[in-house]
Amino acid sequence: MTSTSGAHSARVALVTCADLPELDEEDAPLVGLLEDRGLAVGVEVWDDPAADWSAYDLVVVRSAWDYSLRRREFLDWARSLPTLRNPANVVAWNSDKHYLADLAKDGQSVVETLWLEPERGYSKRDLHNRFPAREDFVLKPAVSAGSLDTGRYTATNADSRRLAIMHAHRLLEAGRSVMVQRYMPEVDAFGETALVFLHGEFSHAVHKGPMLVGADEPTDGLYKPEVMSPFAASELEIDTAKEILAFARERIPGRSAGSRPLLYARVDLVRREGQRPVLMELELVEPSLFPSLADGALDRIADAIVREIELGPDPRNDASA
Template sequence: MKVVLATCDALPAGDGDDDALFDALAGDGVDVAWASWGADIDADLVVLRVTWDYTDRLDEFLAWCDRTPALANPVRVVRWNTDKSYLVELAAHGVAVVPTALVQPGDDPVFPDGEFVVKPTIGAGSRGVGRFSDHAEALAHLRSLGVPALVQPYQSNVDTHGETALVFFAGEYSHSFHKGPMLAGGLAESDTGLYVVEKLGGIEPTTAQVELARQVLDVAAELLALQRKDFLYARVDVVEGENGEPLLLELELTEPTLGFKHTGAEAAARLSTAIQAAASR
């Protein structure tokens, strides 16, 4: 069985978080290798992992996904998930989402009172994300982006509680990790050019967070005419709302960091098993 973990030219062997997955696959006897997206790849399964430069070449990336057989997650999932306006769609189907407004280039947005966040709808690694209270500064940032963007009230509990990332493999909960606040200074600043370095650590989620994450995946699967188990991997990022209730911040189905560095080796073993099952179909 041959499995390829897809990355980008700048990170030919990933960013280190997937080392445990690579070792787990190799230990299970899988012929596993890294390869940059864009090339024609012959494998039983191509698993999208660290393809983090795709936002600058989205059409090219999607065309590559279209012509790559046995892709995980599937290309229709990638097309839907690489545009964060899916948050508006999930909210319309009853998911508790951080209030989200979609703003097109040239629109005159109505900004929320207090602090709020502006982020491009297509982006990875928190690039282009900013926290504002001044409407003129926010509008200037929107204009500088020049692309569709989301506007969300800033959830102040993030400053003390951060975010909880819940990871699922083949539709089943695996583990969680904690993400510290990244917007204390206003704009998220990239240290690498590809992504913002995050402060991560292990955490146990609440029952309410796990229940929300499962609902998110069930609704997303229904919208895509799939089942939850059809998502080889998923990361559901939740924050605490003003009333303490969990709210969906983002659903990562394309190339998320899965937090293997912040959990036990059994997590990588679980994904290895899921990958082998998917590659055998």
């Protein structure tokens, strides 16, 4: 920790998880950049009982990537911190991919999804009947990150179908909602575009290669490895992402059209031939922002954090909603 001499310098916590106590390597240089801007910076693990959150003027969620099996605990922690960004109401809404259904209701293009809910008690035959009959499909939990517990299956292959049934069954038995989606071939053809926004301003985009080759396999890691590269997003992608963020603003409990754009947001889009891009995922909780892949991105993130401290809590956002 450093502090500027004289007057109280604002203190910011960058939040990570126990497996990455020094932050993710993309975020680590942020500490120095924030200190250069006169802030005192602490790196804290979200579930560390020794962390003194009251010491901070601002608490910024970064690599807290281990909450998907402990969402309740994570939300309790988020709700206890009025200084948290993004704020707790945003974290609550966005940490469960059912938000995609909210956006789809508003007419936004999202990847078409069939939802399997654990309380429905599906038999293996029920699951079989709900999977697509053709092409490849994806199973993933509604609460997840880092492509964990996510697998790709081939509808017409009996072995693959059997693995899919086991996968869905395992998640449902653990009380987790399961999403069934057609595998979008565009992801193999073009990959995804991840667009990063800071306070509503487009900062940069990166390209993400395809992730899924087959059935879900257990991993000890926090995420499956991604292949990211610098990318110049099109006007259409930037406009689509902005529109999705505007809709999300109206949808998230506690927010309104008058609320301030969020400190950070990442919009993951899949390009389609001759149509608007489709939303794969909107990341408002703990997105990787990939600053090393775009000139000046890390400085823009540091500036946005300074600005967030200067602005203070948004009176038009009810974090307790």
